[in-house]
Amino acid sequence: MIRMRAILVGLAAVIVLGIVTPCCDLFWIGSLIGSTYLPVGALFLFFFFVFILNTILKVFKVPLRPNELLIIYAMMAVSSGIPSFGYAVQVIPIITAPFYYATPENHYVEILQKFIPAWMAPQNPDVVKYLFEGLPKGMPIPFKAWFIPLFWWTLLTCAIYAVMLSLSIILRKQWVENEKLVFPLVYVPLEMVKEDEKNPMALIPPFFKNKIVWIAFLIPVVIYSIKGLHYYFPAVPDVNLVFDIAPFFTEKPLNSLNPFWMKIYFSVIGLTYLIPTALSFSLWFFYLFFQLQTVIGTTLGFQMPIFPNGFMRAFQAYQAAGSILVFGVLLFWAMRGELKIMFKQMFRPATPENKEEVNSFRVAWAGLVGGFLFICFWAMAAGVKFWAIFLWAAIFFLIIMVTTRLVAEGGLFYIHHEFYPLELIFPFTGSAAMGARSIFTLAAFNQIFSREYRATEMPHFMNNLKMADSAKMKKESFYGPMWLAIIVMICVSYTTILVLMYRYGGVNLTNWWTRDLPNQFVAARAAYYITTPVKVSIKDVMTMIIGGGVTIWLFWMRRMFLWWPFHPLGYMMGGGYAMHHIWFATFIGWGIKSIVLKTGGIKIYQKLMPAFIGLILGEFVGIGAWVVIDLISGARGNFLMWI
Numbered sequence: 001m002i003r004m005r006a007i008l009v010g011l012a013a014v015i016v017l018g019i020v021t022p023c024c025d026l027f028w029i030g031s032l033i034g035s036t037y038l039p040v041g042a043l044f045l046f047f048f049f050v051f052i053l054n055t056i057l058k059v060f061k062v063p064l065r066p067n068e069l070l071i072i073y074a075m076m077a078v079s080s081g082i083p084s085f086g087y088a089v090q091v092i093p094i095i096t097a098p099f100y101y102a103t104p105e106n107h108y109v110e111i112l113q114k115f116i117p118a119w120m121a122p123q124n125p126d127v128v129k130y131l132f133e134g135l136p137k138g139m140p141i142p143f144k145a146w147f148i149p150l151f152w153w154t155l156l157t158c159a160i161y162a163v164m165l166s167l168s169i170i171l172r173k174q175w176v177e178n179e180k181l182v183f184p185l186v187y188v189p190l191e192m193v194k195e196d197e198k199n200p201m202a203l204i205p206p207f208f209k210n211k212i213v214w215i216a217f218l219i220p221v222v223i224y225s226i227k228g229l230h231y232y233f234p235a236v237p238d239v240n241l242v243f244d245i246a247p248f249f250t251e252k253p254l255n256s257l258n259p260f261w262m263k264i265y266f267s268v269i270g271l272t273y274l275i276p277t278a279l280s281f282s283l284w285f286f287y288l289f290f291q292l293q294t295v296i297g298t299t300l301g302f303q304m305p306i307f308p309n310g311f312m313r314a315f316q317a318y319q320a321a322g323s324i325l326v327f328g329v330l331l332f333w334a335m336r337g338e339l340k341i342m343f344k345q346m347f348r349p350a351t352p353e354n355k356e357e358v359n360s361f362r363v364a365w366a367g368l369v370g371g372f373l374f375i376c377f378w379a380m381a382a383g384v385k386f387w388a389i390f391l392w393a394a395i396f397f398l399i400i401m402v403t404t405r406l407v408a409e410g411g412l413f414y415i416h417h418e419f420y421p422l423e424l425i426f427p428f429t430g431s432a433a434m435g436a437r438s439i440f441t442l443a444a445f446n447q448i449f450s451r452e453y454r455a456t457e458m459p460h461f462m463n464n465l466k467m468a469d470s471a472k473m474k475k476e477s478f479y480g481p482m483w484l485a486i487i488v489m490i491c492v493s494y495t496t497i498l499v500l501m502y503r504y505g506g507v508n509l510t511n512w513w514t515r516d517l518p519n520q521f522v523a524a525r526a527a528y529y530i531t532t533p534v535k536v537s538i539k540d541v542m543t544m545i546i547g548g549g550v551t552i553w554l555f556w557m558r559r560m561f562l563w564w565p566f567h568p569l570g571y572m573m574g575g576g577y578a579m580h581h582i583w584f585a586t587f588i589g590w591g592i593k594s595i596v597l598k599t600g601g602i603k604i605y606q607k608l609m610p611a612f613i614g615l616i617l618g619e620f621v622g623i624g625a626w627v628v629i630d631l632i633s634g635a636r637g638n639f640l641m642w643i
Helices: 002-027 040-059 066-080 088-100 125-133 143-178 184-193 211-232 266-274 277-299 314-334 336-346 355-381 386-410 421-429 436-450 458-470 476-504 511-531 538-560 568-574 578-599 601-633
Strands: 242-244 261-263
Touching: 002 040, 002 066, 002 088, 002 476, 002 511, 002 601, 040 066, 040 184, 040 601, 066 184, 066 458, 066 476, 088 125, 088 143, 088 436, 088 476, 088 511, 125 476, 143 336, 143 355, 143 386, 143 458, 143 476, 184 266, 184 458, 184 601, 211 266, 211 601, 261 578, 266 578, 266 601, 277 314, 277 386, 277 568, 277 578, 314 336, 314 386, 314 421, 314 538, 314 568, 336 355, 355 386, 355 436, 386 421, 386 436, 386 458, 386 568, 421 436, 421 538, 436 511, 458 476, 538 568, 568 578, 578 601
Parallel strands: none
Antiparallel strands: 242 261
């Protein structure tokens, strides 16, 4: 009964996020509340549940217990990205773009439409037209036309999530128990729900009684309050947290450093304080290292084109891609002993002592293989060649696994890789070998499931499993609520997005979601690959090999020498777009922690830790409060946190 109460509260929160998040994205309210691994929307609601709602419930002697609150948070976190960059707001415009944006000039009718089966996208001209232009007054929303396509896309999505959860279960013991990774993003909810052991029914949890928490909390709250007021009342002076230093570099080769931002994010400073200094040093060091490569390339007159469908230079993206793919293989190599034990246990009769763990592994491996095969069969039914979808999926899940490692070990709540599986296959095979029928589907997969890798499910799954371990809860108690939250969020997101697009017309909403992404980044790019085949590129292959080789060297050096200061995760992130945003805040966090450890030691470091969690919470609560105000007032474009 207690757990059911938590699930119902969690579902209510999921429904709220499923409505509010697409409204924020499609109307560009101003802050992305679901597109990071520490979602603004989820943390803002969790603060309300823990600090306000639960205080009221304690007065009436019916409080939510810590394990109930953690289940609520797990449900919100795991589903927060689905309405946004994670899936739903992308799939609906993308699968209809080849029909709406078709013109005699782009030849979508001949090149793309004939390869899209009816079960994969609605093809009734009026259904598509009204999605982008709005329904005539009095006409009902054609939900029926969407049922079959979204049903099949939902099955595919659930298969992808099943593989992610299975991988999380398989990797959990190695990462949590053997390697003892930090999992910084889990600190925040865990600290918030801790009870006073002497007085569990105390109205205020111990975390919120700490004065240092509130001092740190108020710093971002006050600053974002001023920024929010400035948006509504320009006479109020603004507080600038972004400094663009690229305009100061006007001469070659330094003018190639664009963008070159110094941004202050209190949450990044707080999370950096929680991770090892060797890792935080590597993150900002390798960002500057890649910037130096750009300067050297400009000096020598090298051509440095932009990666297809991205914003970063291709040489940076291919280095990072090679690094990530090789590191994914190295992660499995590092746990080869654990895998050997796992397989021995799986194929032997379970004992009473290990029965629960063995059964969990058996289900996980079945989910991994079954989910992967379903993805392949789904894509093949859409016309994709088996080898193409197999390679795409293998690359995709390797990248997702390493992304999860970046979150678990590096505390990176914002990740933005500038490469996609399809474009990593072409340098080896060319696009002609894949065939036209494969290209559109995999180009759609690229953007629907791996757009920037900033809101995929696996990091949330892994964080939630760690949270269960830390709270001494059964991991199995999280599985049902997480899947329920995912299914409900998918359904609510679909409904919200269709209502918004048919009511207002997609072309009248945010251009990125309804025009740029579906047309320019998917349909036009797929048509280009078909009509202008991409050739095998030895240069791009070699760049990936170099990135992989550097990673192997960094991995080996780090394992062999404790004094070695460079972490391979820093190299992977250095060439990514995310570091343009967060490198400076990471540098500040690294500097503060280094000074604290050198001057005050571990005791002072631990004493100050609540302050940095307060910084994280204060920034997200402050931004979340302004999102609520913007939604009520109808204001658009109050970009307090846009990364």
